[in-house]
Amino acid sequence: MSVPAADDIEAFRRLVLERSGLTLSADKDYLLRTRLEPIVRHETFTDLAALLRQVRIAPASPLAQRCVDAMATHESFFFRDITPFDQLRDVLLPELSKTRAHTRTLRIWSAACSSGQEPYSLAMLLNEQPGLFGGWNLRILATDFSEPILSRARSALYSDFEARRGLSPERQARWLSPESGAFRVVPEVRSMVQFRQHNLLExxxxLGRFDLILCRNVLIYFDATTKARTLESIATVLEPDGALILGSAETVVGLDGSFEPRAGLRGVFQVRSA
Structure with missing residues (x-):
């Protein structure tokens, strides 16, 4: 078993950065083996070195894109980090139900949605507020740069472990249907979410304009320049009185002048006033 050539590793790092914005520093080389070994076995390469050599030879190939997709962290679960959802229920959604009452339309973007639990959680939450949004046109756009993970999200099928992770028994019973040893999100929720392949770097x-944008646990994988460029792009499609929700470890401070923190809310930002 040969060791991957340094030039092949560096070429792959550049490819991942170019395609996804993810920065693979030298201290994360262990991820190459843990995330690419399944592809090595599936494609019957002799070892990781042979796979990376082929990716360098053909960076535009479907195989190369599969390897880039594999480097993304697709960690997700229903109602992840419950605080943002509590803030949506208690503050942001009641506000928007008043300011959007004339159009009765609400557009939400779940960026880097991974396997779909976040946008489906949003749809569940909206359905649980009939007094606020009964009869409204509620649209949730969920995007990710990886088509394989989007395909899984569209299926809306989750294992028993995934179903129990983040969902109370009451929510499981209301929003999931047992199916062949797993659980599928009910049509009432699935119909509210549109999945679309999209790269934040583009x-x-x-995508249109949005009242709420969730871009959680994504910026932490970008370098400072890519973070700032991404935030600037997001600001152009967020309504002036809308809200951007980031992950608990993320901030806009020192990155971009387009946003400012929303007072009293954790991880919530608004377009900076002129």
Whole structure:
């Protein structure tokens, strides 16, 4: 078993950065083996060195894209870090139900949605507020750069472990249906979510405008320049009185002048006033 050539590793790092914005520093080389070994076995390469050599030879191939996709952290679960959802229920959604009452339309973007638990959680939460949004046009756009993970999200099928992770027994019973030893999100929730392949590095203008944007646990994997560029792009599609929700370890401070923290709310930001 040969050791991957330094040039092949560096070429792969550049490819991942270019395609996804993810920065693979030298101290994360262990991820190459843990996340690419399944592809090595599936494609019957002799070892990781042979796979990386082939990716360097053909960076535009489907195989190369599969390897880039594999480097993303697709960790997700229902109602992850419950605080943002509590803030949505108690503050942000009641506010928007008043300010959008004339159009009765609400558009939400779940960026880097991974396997779909976040947008489905949003749909569940909206359905649990009939007094606020009964009869409204509620649209949730969920995007990710990885088509394989989007395919899984569209299936809306989750294992018993995934179903129990983040969902109370009451929510499981209401929003999931047992199916062949697993659980599928009910049609009432699935119909509210549209999945679309989209790379945050490509900007957001083509997606339309939004009242709420969730971009959680994504920026932590970007370098400072990519973070700032991503935030600037997001600001152009967020309504002036809308809200951006980031992950608990993320901030806009020192990165971009487009946003400012929303007072009294954790991880919530608004477009900076002129």
């Amino acid at each position: 900007g957001a203008a083509m």
